[in-house]
Amino acid sequence: MAGYLTGFDNDFFSQFDHMRRQMNRLFGESGGATGIRSVTAGTFPAINVGASTKHVDVYVFAAGLDSEQFQLSLQQNLLTIAGERKIQLPEGVQSYRRERFNGAFKRTLALPDDVNPDAVEATYRDGVLHIVVQRAEEVQPRKIEVK
Amino acid sequence: MSNSKTVQPAESAAEVKSELALLPSVDIYEDAKNITLKADLPGVSKEGLSIELDGETLTIEARLNTDMPESMTTLYADVSGNRYVRRFSLSSELEVGKINAEMKNGELTLIIPKREDLQPRKIEVKAG
16 A cells, blocks of 8 residues: 555655656756756746736745745846745654745846836735736837828 | 446647646644644635545645736746645544644645544553
């Protein structure tokens, strides 16, 4: 039978995940060029970035924090997300696994050049920080009239 | 029992990709009364979470929404799955019917009580 809650990793999912991380380390995420500010897979917090013509949306996957625990800054197009997550175990417990990130974190990413650093909004919900940065007017598509 | 097998239509590559499960990080610790399991499930609301118990196998499964609105293109993505799955096998001294689950800021706390009659007792060592 499978191991107990107190046993070792032996299920397919963790082995597969481990293998995937190894492969990513060897070959890179896509085989292409690695972003100069990109980080190793599994770095806390995970980030997704999407863009439309009007705004750039950044999703920071950081569970278990409060909204006040994030420090955000946007300098030109460089977005920095910093904070600290402190996990304290109750005293006297026996610990089996400590996989969750514990400590200070900081990630910096370059957004498209045309973002407006004065028009930023951030909301924290269900452990995801959602940052919306508006893009400058001039890049928004304009209808070109044909005369 | 029937011998005929139903042939499932082959899944498209896109479907397979969308079903890739993420493995949530957990902390597990034990005190005299309970085993506590904490899992990071960012992007999951209370409604998107399912905790199932089949025999002694505990399955934590949760949906998260990483889809961008249609008008958006993805520039960068660390997270590309849309669900978390993790399974644990429990042991028989745990009160599986009394598991308490709480979700806050994408952080799941599961408290699994131990059977009262099996909680640790001090074993006296007598001199021989």
